[in-house]
Amino acid sequence: MEQVMANGVYLGSQYAMIALGLTLIFALMNVLNFAHGQMYVIGGFVTYTFYGQWGVPFVLALFMSCMTLAIIGALIERYLFAPVIKGSAREESTMLLAAGIAFLLDALILLIFGEKQRGVPKIVDGVFNWDFRLIMPYDRILICVLAILSIVAFIALMQYSKTGRALRALAQDRTAAQLMGVNVDRYSMIGFALGAMLAGLVGGLLVTITGVNLGMGGPTSIKAFMMVMIGGAGVISGAIWGGFILGFMEAFGLAYLSQYGDITYLLIFVSLMIFLAIRPQGLMGKPWG
Amino acid sequence: MQRRSLMKAAATAATLAVFGATTAAAENPVLKIGFVGVTSGPAAAWGISNQRSMEARAAWINETGGYTIGDTTYDIEIVSFDDQKDPKRAIAGMEKMAQEGIHYVVGPNVDDGAAAVRPVAEANDIMYFPYAFPKELYSAPASNAVLGMIANYQSGPAIYKHLMENEGVKTVAFIAANESDPLSQRESGVAAAKELGLEVVSDNVTYQVDTTDFTPVLTPILRARPDLLVLSGVSPANAPQLIRSARELGFQGMISTETAQDAGVLAEGAGDLANGFISVGGASTPELASPMMNEFVERYTAMFGEYNDESNTKVYALEYILETLKATPGAIEDVAAFQASMDDFSAPNPYMNGDEQLTYVGMTSFGQKRQIAVPLVVNVYQNGAFETMFIARVD
Secondary structure (H helix, E strand, O other), rough: HHHHHHHHHHHHHHHHHHHHHHHHHHHHHOOOOOOOOHHHHHHHHHHHHHHHHHOHHHHHHHHHHHHHHHHHHHHHHHHHHHHHHHOOOOOOHHHHHHHHHHHHHHHHHHHOOOOOOOOOOOOOEEEEEEEOOOEEEEEHHHHHHHHHHHHHHHHHHHHHHHHHHOOOOOOOOHHHHHOOOOHHHHHHHHHHHHHHHOOOOOOHHHHHHEEEEEEHHHHHHHHHHHHHHHOOOHHHHHHHHHHHHHHHHHHHHHOOOOOOOHHHHHHHHHHHHHHHHHHOOOOOOOOOO | OHHHHHHHHHHHHHHHHHHHHHHHHHOOOOOEEEEEEEOOOOOOOHHHHHHHHHHHHHHHHHOOOOOEEEEEEEEEEEEEEOOOOOOOHHHHHHHHHOOOOOOOOEEEEEEEHHOOOOOHHHHHHOOEEEEOOOHHHHHHHHHOOEEEEHHHHHHHHHHHHHHHHOOOOEEEEEEEEHOOOOHHHHHEEEEHHHHHOOEEEEEEEEEOOOOOOHHHHHHHHHOOOOOEEEEEEEOOOOOOHHHHHHHOOOOOOEEEEEOOOOOOHHHHHHHHHHHEEEEOOOOOOOEEEOOHHHHHHHHHHHHOOOOOHHHHHHHHHHHHHHHHHOHHHHOOOOOHHHHHHHHOOOOEOOOHHHHHHHEEEHHHHHHOEEEEEEEEEEEEEOOOOEEEEEEEEOO
């Protein structure tokens, strides 16, 4: 049980971080960013290039990953999403655009970084072993702590900074925020860049454990959507809850159901369907959206 | 007016340049060889090594004047189609090959794709060379598919037997991804292990293809404390993570797979934790590799920046097709002639030292010669590189 709980916390913290960026972008712009997983993959590859290939210190490589994704996110918002949102009232337009960006990023990743699985040297060696009841490599513990600290820092930023207040105002009511003097265009771009930066941050952190490859983007996006649906689309606390719930469900399923074959995700999806039928707005979402 | 003249001149120059390039490239007639396989998504590494091997070899042939079959020297053109590991797209790819009049196709890379294209290939007189293991594709009445590699039911028993005799392995556990190829390989692996007298202590744990953290998946298996952990059909992307998680969880036994892996990927993803990992290798160890194989590796690396270890197996399919056509020139348009020639076909193997021959095999596994003969090389990973564990042959 100790091992299962530890796995749940570890998986939950990384999943929550993945979901945070996605839900932030959804809250600000009502855009389902299908390319979020690909942004995560780019984050992993940037850290791989700087830390794994060029020997740059890990922290600096992580910073480069965040900056790269923030710039990519800002450019995507300014030159792709913003014009489409202004020119089309239909939500399908942004969804199709997001899907197109996902394919484009996949192609670019293949061209720039190749098709192979990539990994980086461990940032911390050794394994914590409590009498074989709880085994956890130190690098996982470190990444878990960093992920939780990042989540706390993000919440603090959203809660107490001027930017955070503007972003929250934008998410609550775009028109009202504009009337109150919030520069909507500017903060939309900042919000999208921040969401993309979170994808870059988690990609950079997790490449030290899971490695990275071209094909990880799509499945990562799907998991992120599941977490957002569980917690409530567009709600920051919902994304965190969704991440930890999915992490614990996965850890329990793999520990106790594996002898029945690979039914963990089957049960997770069935549970999600039933849950959404009862509470379509998710745990923390409002009934009206 | 001036601008229009300038544009006209530019258009004329561009047309002439394109025409000139086409004429230069079209000195020899072109022989098209197809490739239908996965070159995107998580399994992209498998298909890309196929496609790039073919493109590197074709470029080499064309650069050195073309390939002579009968009285004609051809330039080789590789026509590729990414099936995205989707059987429906694999069928579309094979139909595209048929529309282009192509009779020889390499791929698909996975079981369901290879099975899906069979009716299209047979209806359109296409010989295809899958990297997939279902025996019914290669056994009569099927006749158009030729297995392009060593199957797991050929390599698995050889590996287990070797480990039983030399390492005292008595118990084994299997883990596979939850999709058709790895599951099928797990089933045949379990059957082979039982037949050899190994005790199978775990054979039902699977993982999602997109899993990135294997610690929770492996925990229940490792409680069974097997001597050998078999990663059935594991992809190069998943292998390092599985090995790393198993070792970090304290597993001291042996780990093996029947799929080919990439030493660089293992080094980056698992480092020294991968030492001792056993896998089926490419077809060319340093001792086996001829100067031509070494030149192939150099050319591939120059073209694509980085070599893929699997490609020394995947260079063979194109070579077999061309050499068989050279031996039977009429087979360029007549697949029946190609099939008729397979039983007696033999040509020097340019990629191996010594007097090795290119021949078709498969009598034991399929009852007919529907497999290309590449050596069964079993490798063990040690400190960033593969060392040859043993070499065997398949009939």
